[in-house]
Amino acid sequence: MLPDPIRKFVEIFAKLPGIGPRQATRIAFHMANQGKNSVSEAAKAVAGLGNLSVCASCFTATLANSVCAVCSNPKRNPKIIAVVEKETDLTSIEKTGKFEGRYLVLGELKKDGILNEMQKLRLKTLKNADEIIIAINPTTYGDINAEIISQELKNSSKKLTRLGRGIPTGGEIEFADEATLESALEHRK
Amino acid sequence: MLPDPIRKFVEIFAKLPGIGPRQATRIAFHMANQGKNSVSEAAKAVAGLGNLSVCASCFTATLANSVCAVCSNPKRNPKIIAVVEKETDLTSIEKTGKFEGRYLVLGELKKDGILNEMQKLRLKTLKNADEIIIAINPTTYGDINAEIISQELKNSSKKLTRLGRGIPTGGEIEFADEATLESALEHRK
Numbered sequence: 001m002l003p004d005p006i007r008k009f010v011e012i013f014a015k016l017p018g019i020g021p022r023q024a025t026r027i028a029f030h031m032a033n034q035g036k037n038s039v040s041e042a043a044k045a046v047a048g049l050g051n052l053s054v055c056a057s058c059f060t061a062t063l064a065n066s067v068c069a070v071c072s073n074p075k076r077n078p079k080i081i082a083v084v085e086k087e088t089d090l091t092s093i094e095k096t097g098k099f100e101g102r103y104l105v106l107g108e109l110k111k112d113g114i115l116n117e118m119q120k121l122r123l124k125t126l127k128n129a130d131e132i133i134i135a136i137n138p139t140t141y142g143d144i145n146a147e148i149i150s151q152e153l154k155n156s157s158k159k160l161t162r163l164g165r166g167i168p169t170g171g172e173i174e175f176a177d178e179a180t181l182e183s184a185l186e187h188r189k
Numbered sequence: 190m191l192p193d194p195i196r197k198f199v200e201i202f203a204k205l206p207g208i209g210p211r212q213a214t215r216i217a218f219h220m221a222n223q224g225k226n227s228v229s230e231a232a233k234a235v236a237g238l239g240n241l242s243v244c245a246s247c248f249t250a251t252l253a254n255s256v257c258a259v260c261s262n263p264k265r266n267p268k269i270i271a272v273v274e275k276e277t278d279l280t281s282i283e284k285t286g287k288f289e290g291r292y293l294v295l296g297e298l299k300k301d302g303i304l305n306e307m308q309k310l311r312l313k314t315l316k317n318a319d320e321i322i323i324a325i326n327p328t329t330y331g332d333i334n335a336e337i338i339s340q341e342l343k344n345s346s347k348k349l350t351r352l353g354r355g356i357p358t359g360g361e362i363e364f365a366d367e368a369t370l371e372s373a374l375e376h377r378k
Contacts, residue, residue, distance in 0.1 A: 001258060001283060003251050005237035012234045016216050019208075022277070027205050029276040032241040032250040033296065039239040045201045047232035048194035052221040061221040062192050069190060087218040088211070094190060107222065 006032070059105045059122055060087050070094070070102055077101050079130040081157075083123075083149060085109050085142075089135060101131070106149075109136070113144035120152065129157035138165055195221070248294045248311055249276050259283070259291055266290045268319040270346075272312075272338060274298050274331075278324060290320070295338075298325070302333035304341070312338065318346035327354055 002010070006028045014024040031039055052061045055068035062068040070076055070090075080101030084090050090103050104126060106119050115123070126132060132153055136146045150160055165183040167176055176184070191199070195217045203213040220228055241250045244257035251257040259265055259279075269290030273279050279292050293315060295308050304312070315321060321342055325335045339349055355373035356365055365373070 002280070003241060003257075005234075005240050005252075006250070008237055009234045012231050017219050018212050018215070023207050025280065026207070026275070026277045028238060029250050030206050030297075031235070032238045033243075036239045039235065042201050043232050043236035043239075045194075045198045046220070046228065046235050048197055049217060049221045050225045050228040050232075051194050052192060054222075061195065061218050063194075068192075086215070088215045091191070091214065108219075 054105075057125075058103045059107070060090055060103065075100070077130075079128075080133070081126060081129055081131075082133040082135045083126075083153075084135045085137070085145075089137075093135065101133075109141070109145045111141045113141070113148050115145075115148060115152070123149065123152045123156075126153060126156045131159040131161060132157040133161050133163065135163050138163070243294075246314075247292045248296070249279055249292065264289070266319075268317075269322070270315060270318055270320075271322045271324045272315075272342075273324045274326070274334075278326075282324065290322075298330070298334045300330045302330070302337050304334075304337060309341065312341045312345075315342060315345045320348040320350060321346040322350050322352065324352050327352070 002025070006025065009028040009031075010021055010024040013019055013027065014021040016024075019027075031042060051064055053064035054060065055062045055066075055071055057067055057071040060068050060070075066072075071078075077100050081104050082090075082093060082099060082101060083104045083106060084093070085106055085108060087105055090105060093099050093103075104122060106115075106122060109119075110116070134146045134149050134153075136142045136149065146162060153160060164187055165180050166187055167173060167180065167184050173181070191214070195214065198217040198220075199210055199213040202208055202216065203210040205213075208216075220231060240253055242253040243249065244251045244255075244260055246256055246260040249257050249259075255261075260267075266289050270293050271279075271282060271288060271290060272293045272295060273282070274295055274297060276294055279294060282288050282292075293311060295304075295311060298308075299305070323335045323338050323342075325331045325338065335351060342349060353372065353376055354369050355376055356362060356369065362370070
């Protein structure tokens with residue numbers, strides 16, 4: 001019943017993270033109603049993503065044939081590496097302005113904790129590090145993944161760490177789980 | 190700090206309904222990581238929306254120079270019209286298979302209840318109807334809009350109605366407001 005261009009758009013966009021068929025349909029009609037100029041600008045913005053490749057050193061999406069801004073910065077310590085799942089995790093850590101090492105982007109992790117070949121190869125590029133911070137979400141699945149990543153990296157670094165746990169800003173003590181509270185007590189300041 | 194193609198994508202896609210800058214960034218990296226072929230397919234799907242125009246009769250997005258599937262169906266009663274805000278409202282009503290009239294798509298409504306020129310022109314195309322169902326969301330803002338639309342349509346139809354209120358499937362009586370419960374009691378069956 002939907003016009004063909006809407007159907008095709010929904011087919012592709014409904015699979016993107018956080019978007020389902022319902023929202024994709026709404027977005028499709030919304031864009032269509034914005035008119036031809038907006039549509040062609042949006043199409044160009046999508047096509048522009050094709051100019052990205054991965055940084056040869058940390059594997060974050062970056063302009064083709066270039067090293068990313070972090071890895072090419074001589075002030076960053078290449079011996080301290082934060083292993084993250086997604087580029088958006090990297091972006092969030094960068095926003096703190098407090099991390100002086102570099103990154104390794106693994107790509108989306110499976111819930112079963114099994115790393116794919118590409119992820120194993122990426123981990124193998126890490127050698128002789130002073131510290132590797134396994135900056136994977138402290139969720140149930142994330143913890144399984146972090147455990148497996150630790151195994152892979154056990155000979156790659158002097159030190160393996162994870163991000164500290166505690167009550168997040170705006171969080172409520174009442175609803176914090178025991179492990180979080182225990183860590184928050186331990187790191188009180 | 191973000192690569193240029195990501196930044197441009199986020200600029201446009203963060204403004205779409207239900208997507209903010211954070212999700213747009215995540216989607217951008219996700220698409221970039223899917224590789225050039227997927228990116229170019231997605232760009233084509235977006236560009237395809239440019240082939241849509243609005244139905245000359247009900248103003249839903251449809252292939253250019255054509256009348257939509259509903260309006261061109263001789264079995265539909267053109268004297269009974271459901272006025273909806275968005276195409277996705279139309280789609281939801283169509284899915285019931287229980288509405289035999291046709292539609293008028295108004296386009297996104299402002300929260301202040303003021304109709305724009307295009308919306309007023311669209312409403313003016315409705316004349317000599319047997320029934321016009323003002324199928325606008327029964328929210329506080331929607332009710333204001335519905336009231337204003339009623340005013341515009343007071344000489345256009347023998348009957349003006351709105352969708353019935355009641356407890357939705359899966360809803361809880363405890364949390365229903367008084368107007369909803371009152372209507373649910375009235376229309377019990």
